[in-house]
Amino acid sequence: MDLNKINETKADKVFMGFVYVALTFALLIVLYPLIYIISASISDPAAVNSGEMWLWPKDITFEGYRIILQNDAIWRGYMMTIFYTVFGTFINLIFTLPTAYALSRKDFYGRRFFTLMFVLTMFIDGGLIPTYLVVRNLGLIDTVWAMVLPNAVALWNIIITRVFFQSTIPRGLEEAATIDGASNFKLFVKIIIPLSAPIIAVMALFYGVGHWNSYFNALIYLADRSLYPLQLVLREILVLQEMSSNSVSMTGGMAEFIHSQQQLAAIIKYGVMIVSTLPIIVVYPFLQKYFVKGVMIGSIKE
Amino acid sequence: MKQQAPPISHVQDIPRVRTKKKNRKIIQNWQLYLFILPTVLYFIIFKYIPMYGIQIAFKDYVPSLGFAGSEWVGFDHFIRFFNSYYFWDLIKNTLGISVYELAVGFPLPIILALLLNEVKDSAYKRTVQTVTYAPHFISVVVIAGMIIAFLSPTTGIINSFIQLLGFEPIPFMSDPKWFKTVYVFSGVWQSTGWGTIIYLSALSGVDPQQHEAAIIDGATRLQRILYINIPTIIPTMTILLIMNLGNIMAMGFEKILLLQNPLNKSASNVIATFVYEAGLLDAQYSFAAAIGLFNAVINAILLITVNHIAKKTSETSLW
Numbered sequence: 001m002d003l004n005k006i007n008e009t010k011a012d013k014v015f016m017g018f019v020y021v022a023l024t025f026a027l028l029i030v031l032y033p034l035i036y037i038i039s040a041s042i043s044d045p046a047a048v049n050s051g052e053m054w055l056w057p058k059d060i061t062f063e064g065y066r067i068i069l070q071n072d073a074i075w076r077g078y079m080m081t082i083f084y085t086v087f088g089t090f091i092n093l094i095f096t097l098p099t100a101y102a103l104s105r106k107d108f109y110g111r112r113f114f115t116l117m118f119v120l121t122m123f124i125d126g127g128l129i130p131t132y133l134v135v136r137n138l139g140l141i142d143t144v145w146a147m148v149l150p151n152a153v154a155l156w157n158i159i160i161t162r163v164f165f166q167s168t169i170p171r172g173l174e175e176a177a178t179i180d181g182a183s184n185f186k187l188f189v190k191i192i193i194p195l196s197a198p199i200i201a202v203m204a205l206f207y208g209v210g211h212w213n214s215y216f217n218a219l220i221y222l223a224d225r226s227l228y229p230l231q232l233v234l235r236e237i238l239v240l241q242e243m244s245s246n247s248v249s250m251t252g253g254m255a256e257f258i259h260s261q262q263q264l265a266a267i268i269k270y271g272v273m274i275v276s277t278l279p280i281i282v283v284y285p286f287l288q289k290y291f292v293k294g295v296m297i298g299s300i301k302e
Numbered sequence: 303m304k305q306q307a308p309p310i311s312h313v314q315d316i317p318r319v320r321t322k323k324k325n326r327k328i329i330q331n332w333q334l335y336l337f338i339l340p341t342v343l344y345f346i347i348f349k350y351i352p353m354y355g356i357q358i359a360f361k362d363y364v365p366s367l368g369f370a371g372s373e374w375v376g377f378d379h380f381i382r383f384f385n386s387y388y389f390w391d392l393i394k395n396t397l398g399i400s401v402y403e404l405a406v407g408f409p410l411p412i413i414l415a416l417l418l419n420e421v422k423d424s425a426y427k428r429t430v431q432t433v434t435y436a437p438h439f440i441s442v443v444v445i446a447g448m449i450i451a452f453l454s455p456t457t458g459i460i461n462s463f464i465q466l467l468g469f470e471p472i473p474f475m476s477d478p479k480w481f482k483t484v485y486v487f488s489g490v491w492q493s494t495g496w497g498t499i500i501y502l503s504a505l506s507g508v509d510p511q512q513h514e515a516a517i518i519d520g521a522t523r524l525q526r527i528l529y530i531n532i533p534t535i536i537p538t539m540t541i542l543l544i545m546n547l548g549n550i551m552a553m554g555f556e557k558i559l560l561l562q563n564p565l566n567k568s569a570s571n572v573i574a575t576f577v578y579e580a581g582l583l584d585a586q587y588s589f590a591a592a593i594g595l596f597n598a599v600i601n602a603i604l605l606i607t608v609n610h611i612a613k614k615t616s617e618t619s620l621w
Contacts, residue, residue, distance in 0.1 A: 213440075
């Protein structure tokens with residue numbers, strides 16, 4: 001597009017100047033809170049709360065991180081979240097990959113029926129209360145299964161995976177395998193899965209991030225604190241305690257207790273934001289690439 | 303008569319052959335049914351049984367009697383909801399937040415995508431994309447924590463800036479007036495960058511020759527955006543607008559629930575959070591299910607209507 005350069009008028013130059021200013025503005029607006037959190041997590045809370053620290057760390061201290069690392073609730077939540085993420089993602093893949101493969105096969109009689117059965121639930125849905133009652137009637141409340149089974153599979157991911165199989169697995173391969181007498185199961189395990197590393201990675205990331213970040217299922221299905229995932233622990237630290245500082249004051253010892261709780265929350269709140277998001281930050285380069293691809297496939301297909 | 307016989311038998315043959323072929327296909331691929339079985343069971347248990355359970359909206363659900371065994375009460379729950387003093391507040395808050403969010407949140411990703419599309423692939427462009435996509439992956443709990451921390455009237459950085467400029471600190475989280483704005487603009491911060499992806503992919507489909515021809519004709523960049531790029535993404539915009547409008551009664555309820563507190567509740571009480579409260583905190587299962595169903599029905603009507611209008615006026619539609 002060298003034509004762009006040759007024919008660039010004055011109006012175009014002004015316009016491009018505006019484009020760069022606008023993009024830089026967007027960049028700074030998004031970046032600033034992220035930098036602030038990092039700086040605040042290693043600054044003296046007094047400097048943070050007074051507004052003295054507004055960009056770079058001030059009076060650097062790692063006290064917040066020390067408290068976080070010693071906090072049992074956070075550790076336990078971290079462990080539970082790792083467990084839910086690994087186990088939940090494993091279940092998701094066990095459900096998603098074979099289903100998407102079956103639906104990708106043109107000679108699979110009933111694929112239209114099953115697709116319709118799945119897609120219909122996008123438009124009609126039992127809603128929160130009936131779903132909750134089903135989960136409760138199954139006896140899943142306060143078990144780890146409540147964190148895994150109600151989200152065992154997501155339709156959108158089945159669709160993306162099916163598109164992958166349809167566009168990358170050569171048709172001849174399946175026919176050749178069938179002629180050789182290989183069963184569908186053998187074909188899937190020995191040939192399809194080894195060819196599908198990219199989509200398995202994408203799906204593991206999609207589902208994994210979902211498990212890591214979710215809090216609502218835990219909120220409604222878990223009462224036992226020992227099962228709490230990290231996000232519910234965070235909710236107590238970041239949302240509920242801060243709330244108590246906004247509401248009306250209490251008297252006597254209770255007020256003191258709340259005050260010390262607030263001090264604690266003030267010291268650790270930015271640190272826990274970092275600590276809880278760390279795994280996502282580590283995989284973000286992969287996430288960005290694969291998620292963008294996922295959004296693209298979705299937009300082409302539907 | 304004899305002449306007609308062969309064609310008849312031939313006609314009868316086709317279905318038989320088809321059935322045979324179909325049966326062979328089913329038998330040959332029986333393992334594929336095992337592949338799909340867990341997912342079918344999942345959809346039956348977690349999607350279709352709850353759908354069947356929606357009947358409790360017209361019943362008085364008693365856990366020991368189950369979905370089917372509970373007693374019918376007709377439209378009692380709906381009538382109670384329509385006549386309640388909070389009905390119009392819930393509708394007003396729900397629609398108010400959604401419309402505000404749509405008005406601000408819908409155009410911004412389009413504008414950002416059009417701007418990004420003007421910049422040639424470079425380290426700068428990739429930096430802007432990497433940074434603006436990032437908040438999409440931050441959990442809603444952390445987002446809520448950030449909002450509450452940044453907007454605190456005593457210790458929040460936003461209020462430090464406001465005071466620096468010589469104004470009084472604003473109690474964002476406890477003043478109901480501010481709730482919608484806080485909700486909408488935190489959403490803008492989190493999702494505008496991510497929202498550009500779908501438009502950028504649509505823009506990559508523009509034929510470069512169209513631009514070359516326009517440049518030769520002396521069209522400025524702005525003109526080319528207006529007359530080439532924007533018309534290209536209008537179908538994508540239409541589809542997303544239909545989907546957003548069809549979802550107007552079902553917004554990011556998880557974030558609202560986290561940001562809600564007794565002081566801002568007059569503005570933050572929406573249908574979805576009310577269903578959660580009435581159903582799961584107060585155990586009024588049937589009443590809450592009825593409100594949820596009412597909300598879903600309104601959504602479905604909106605989606606169908608908007609899709610119909612889009613089909614009539616722009617020839618782009620979901621179905």
